[in-house]
């Protein structure tokens with residue numbers, strides 16, 4: 001299916017193509033995915049997911065990382081669900097009760113609004129150095145990522161993504177300034193991360209037990225991050241794509 005770049009978290013800012021093509025995994029591809037995905041290695045898994053998207057559309061390499069993170073989620077969603085809805089089960093942090101909720105793509109998945117000025121990047125002061133930030137495309141990100149895939153000096157994907165936001169010729173200095181950030185520099189990096197990567201609003205889930213007899217503002221929700229939903233996505237295929245009597249009839 002073709003997705004308009006306007007529907008992506010970046011709003012399609014600066015793209016010179018109107019759509020990106022994403023298809024659900026077939027049974028064969030899903031089996032290969034589950035067999036080959038490096039589950040215990042977040043860096044390898046991320047690279048693997050990018051390669052899977054690349055098979056659908058080479059333009060993925062020119063997409064911003066923020067959009068690719070969404071497209072990874074979207075491809076998994078259309079693989080497990082025909083109607084873009086998804087069943088989740090979370091544990092209420094207050095009472096420990098399991099809460100089931102059906103997530104609908106149109107109703108529950110929202111991006112934070114993006115400001116075109118933000119997409120043009122910024123000048124920042126970090127660790128006593130002045131840098132320009134970029135909104136990395138996959139191509140740009142992979143130049144930074146490659147070094148960590150090879151040497152593993154940093155294994156936290158979020159950290160590597162943060163390093164990739166900063167443009168400069170001195171890779172070691174940028175790495176030191178990010179990893180060694182203190183006080184307001186930490187706040188700055190968290191703000192950048194929030195602006196350029198965490199574009200999906202968390203999903204609000206209400207525990208029926210804890211909110212019994214409560215109305216309006218009294219009700220307290222649990223925020224579920226969409227990221228956390230992707231982890232074991234395919235295991236839930238059977239729950240999300242059940243078969244009915246029209247699919248199988250035993251003799």
Ligand SMILES: [Zn+2]
Pocket residue numbers: 092093094095096097207208209210211
């Ligand atoms: Zn509860």
